[in-house]
Amino acid sequence: MSPAMEKILHRPGAGPAVSGVLHRPASESADGIVLAHGAGSNCEAPILRALAEAFAESGWTALRCDLPFRQARPSGAPFPAGAAQDREGLRNAVAAMRHIVPGRVFLGGHSYGGRQASMLAASDAHVTPALLLLS
Numbered sequence: 412m413s414p415a416m417e418k419i420l421h422r423p424g425a426g427p428a429v430s431g432v433l434h435r436p437a438s439e440s441a442d443g444i445v446l447a448h449g450a451g452s453n454c455e456a457p458i459l460r461a462l463a464e465a466f467a468e469s470g471w472t473a474l475r476c477d478l479p480f481r482q483a484r485p486s487g488a489p490f491p492a493g494a495a496q497d498r499e500g501l502r503n504a505v506a507a508m509r510h511i512v513p514g515r516v517f518l519g520g521h522s523y524g525g526r527q528a529s530m531l532a533a534s535d536a537h538v539t540p541a542l543l544l545l546s
Contacts, residue, residue: 419474421507427500429507430454431476434467441514443472444543445504447524450488453481458521458545472512476504478524489523498531505538519543 415437421429431454444466448456454475463473479500480489489497501518508516518539520528525544532542 419476419507421503423503423506426503427479427496428482429474429476429500429504430482431474431504432463433511434463434473434475436467436470436472438470440470440472440512442517443474443508443512443514444517444519445501445508446473446475446543447478447501447504447518447520447528448475448481449520449522449524452521453477453485456521462519462543462545472508474504474508474511476500478527494527494530497527498534501528501531502535502538515540517541517543519545521545 415435417433419431419433446459446462448454448459454477459475463475466473478497480493480497505516518528528542532539
């Protein structure tokens with residue numbers, strides 16, 4: 412059986428919504444990963460699709476999500492003043508994933524998404540046990 416994909420939209424009580432695509436493995440998974448895109452892209456980026464599919468095929472649940480700046484507008488680079496909001500979006504994505512998988516939730520990102528993931532992890536060591544950073 413192949414991994415399944417589903418759109419996800421989660422509106423937490425506070426902060427930015429979580430919007431993206433969830434890749435579920437063929438059997439139950441314990442761990443998950445949240446993947447964020449670069450500044451000029453969105454959750455449909457080929458690198459995120461390939462990673463999410465590979466993780467799901469390996470038994471992980473993977474969420475490739477749109478950062479808040481991308482949810483606000485379909486194109487254009489993020490504004491520096493919105494970086495904190497993007498980090499809160501990642502925090503909310505990790506929290507949403509914790510309701511989906513019982514195990515660890517890792518955080519990853521490509522370029523700008525990786526930068527925001529690393530800044531979030533540096534400010535809060537409890538948000539994720541490890542990072543996957545892609546340039």
